[in-house]
Amino acid sequence: MPGHDSPITVLRPAVPADVPAVAAIWRSGWRDGHLGHVPDELVAVRTPASFAVRAAARVGDTVVATRDGAVAGFVVVVGDEVEQLYVAAEHRGAGVAGALLGRAEEVVRRRGHRRAWLAVVAGNARARRFYERQGWADEGPFEYAAEGPGGPVPVPCHRYVKQFLVP
Helix, strand or coil: CEEEEEEEEEEEECCCCHHHHHHHHHHHHHHHHHCCCCHHHHHCCCCCHHHHHHHHHHHHHEEEECCEEEEEEEEEEEEEEEEEEECCCCHHCCCCHHHHHHHHHHHHHHHCCCCCEEECCCHHHHHHHHHCCCCCCEEEEEEEECCCCCCEEEEEEEEEECCCCCC
């Protein structure tokens, strides 16, 4: 039984009321992992308001992790892509990211895909190590078309994939 210092992580579908918390976690985590590793053009358009707009648009594709009732992290799955995965700084290292990634893998499998994929910015070594520890394989570098207000912004990334066993 978890002690007071180990709150239980609860995963649930996001609801519109989660948007402010998701946007704040997304912006903070995005800046931690991307500043210095993505084109200045992308940094310029990733304003606080842009994260709120994108979080609101993706509520239906988002699963949040809560601890003690507060949103601690989230994952967005679109098709067979784990598009976003972020955990609030104070909850990193507590198993929240692993729980969210596991749920994302379940979502992709339930949709009938034999593999999931995600993009990690080339310079984000912490994220790359995390995905490798979770059994994801680095398929190598590619340019990810990040969403921008004037169209896609090419970002140097690595494509990570995870194959699923077929029943």
